Amino acid sequence: MLPSVLFLLVWMIVPLVMTLYYSFQNYNLMMPMDRSFAGIMNYSLMFTDPTFWDSLINTLVLVFSCLILTLVLGLAFALLYNRVFPLRGVARTLAVAPFFVMPVVAGLIWKNMLMHPVYGLFSWMLRSVGLEPIDWFGNYPMISVIIMITWIWTPFALLVLLTGLQSLPEDQLEAVRLDGANRWQEFRHIVLPHLGQVIYVVLMLESIFFLTSFAEIYTTTSGGPGTATTNLPYYIYLNAFFQYDIGFSSASAIAAVILANIFAIFLIRFVAGNLKAGARS
Template sequence: MTARKAAGPPTFWLLAPAVLFLILWTQVPLVLTLYYSFQRYVLVNPDLRGFVGFGNYLSLLSDPTFWVSLERTLLLVFSSLAVTVVFGLALGLLFYQPFPGRSLMRTLAISPFFVMPVVSALIWKNMLMHPVYGLFSWVARALGLPAVDWLAQYPMPSIVAIVAWQWIPFATLLVLTGLQSLPHDVLEAARIDGAGPWQEFRYIVLPHLARTLSVVVMLETIFFLSIFAEIYTATSGGPGLATTTLPYLIFLKAFAEYRIGVAAAGAVFAVILANIVALFLLRAIGRNLQTQEVRA
């Protein structure tokens, strides 16, 4: 045993490079953000520097735009989450059923997930939602209806549609993966006992997918809290503050107002918000899993 331990390097030295890289990759930017959040740092006047304590945080909290952006962020997250989970579950159940061309349809349904966010926003903005050249306007005029400027009249639903179009394939993939482990003998037994499609879904399929849907909700929520490219490309936070979320507000503070200290304080608030939401979701998922284990 002693010779075997001495022959190989300690586990710590094997893990040290990965741990060091993880620390440099995650903690150094966080520490710098915290540092600048307590500093007066304006790009147009770089000589005016100094420690301001919680001045940047108080300036951000006293700005009505911050509270509006926080509300818009939560609205975007929960709306996109509801749409992606519902449609991802429906498409997963659809593609789980055998039908001709299922493999091709699966590939086409998953393809939006591989489109870059900026490209996706440009497609929706110029090819689908444009009030003159867009596909939706052409369909409306063909039906004798007035064209709709979606990004101007319905900005937040438009952003939710763009984000959901990208992330529904992710939910569909995870739902399909969860359905692969569904025991067929349980479904056959339920059908023999006279259970209909709704009873199968309510009492067998949905409880079986509870863990999968919990993972979908947790991962998508974390990503939705940092949505930026779609808003920047499609609406630039407008009209007004209709689509100004917290990440976009941080961008405005840093590169429109050149107030790096206030932008860093906003980034700290974004980290705190993400941790609060993640903690809430993890506890909800833990309670859900414990309930399932007790029932089992």
């Protein structure tokens, strides 16, 4: 396994070290020959930039909202599709289909076919009942992005949680039913503890992808209106490819890496604490 481990280390560490190096450099692609050591100037500029704090708040709002919605909806659909009913296989296939749609394609679908204020499906539905259409990405940009990302990632939570449910021994459920437990008690004391590790996996994987959400925002709102949907990845993109400021964007990238690690540590401790509490109960 040593070659694989070394390859992964080089694959991860080299870009991170280069990013860290450039974050201490005064390096703009418009003046590539005018390079110098900047010290912590890029970081100080970043922390005094109001747009950075807006993007940080937007990132946290986006991540927490999508995590809660995808987990709740994924668990609800997993409980539903774990039951036996006609055409269950077809229903499962249709339920997981959004996860296989590329983020750029999903953004274009939601922007031009569903949420467009003139010829979108939602506008047609509102006009059909005598209501005024809504400019979703103009008036409710963050909510629209959250809905779109939740639509993409709920099938992932559904797949993982459904797999966990199918590994639940049926004799445990039959035993608690014979003891007189109702549906809520069965769910609370048998199903949820069994899905503890599975929920942890869903939260960890989804949080990583939500922290790096970019294509959905790029194809729908371009971070706007203003900075309403500018998250950290899009903030880094703007500084790197519009301002051509490699030093400043590298400092922002390091901040994003630190945020991701803080978020991961917080999430691990939170989930681990709940799992231990569930095991003691």
